[in-house]
Amino acid sequence: MKHPILFSLLLISTILFAKNITTQFEVKANCEICKEKIETTLDIPGITHANWNIETKILTVRYNDKKVSIEDIHNLISDIGYSTDKVSANLKSQSKLMKCCQPKKPVKNCGTSKKGCCSK
Numbered sequence: 001m002k003h004p005i006l007f008s009l010l011l012i013s014t015i016l017f018a019k020n021i022t023t024q025f026e027v028k029a030n031c032e033i034c035k036e037k038i039e040t041t042l043d044i045p046g047i048t049h050a051n052w053n054i055e056t057k058i059l060t061v062r063y064n065d066k067k068v069s070i071e072d073i074h075n076l077i078s079d080i081g082y083s084t085d086k087v088s089a090n091l092k093s094q095s096k097l098m099k100c101c102q103p104k105k106p107v108k109n110c111g112t113s114k115k116g117c118c119s120k
Contacts, residue, residue: 020048022062023070027052028083034101041080042073059084 027038035052038059042050046067052059061073074087081093081101094102 019065020062021065021070022049022060024058024060025074026057026085027059027077028057028089028103030054030101033098034082037080037101038077038082041076044068044076047073 029035029038029052031054035054038052039050042061047061047063049062050059059077063070063073074084077084078087078090079093081089081095081097083089083103089103
């Protein structure tokens with residue numbers, strides 16, 4: 001490497017300017033099994049805290065914005081079958097959840113539960 005000092009400064013500045021962000025958002029889930037699945041899924045490098053409250057349906061997450069993005073977090077939750085306030089649940093994963101963990105009214109591909117709104 002030609003400029004080890006420049007590389008070192010770049011590495012240090014990246015580490016110093018990374019932020020730990022705490023955010024909250026709704027996750028549509030139902031029970032202790034859901035809570036365990038959500039929190040286990042978010043036990044990854046870059047996320048230091050994840051707690052989903054069964055009563056309020058609010059997930060509190062603390063993460064390092066240089067290692068994981070808020071979009072990544074929403075997508076991880078969707079990938080295991082749960083909807084957030086920004087991302088719909090992956091329908092294939094949702095159908096594999098235990099019956100008690102599935103939403104009471106299944107959401108169709110078009111995002112609504114109304115009859116005749118879209119084709120399957």
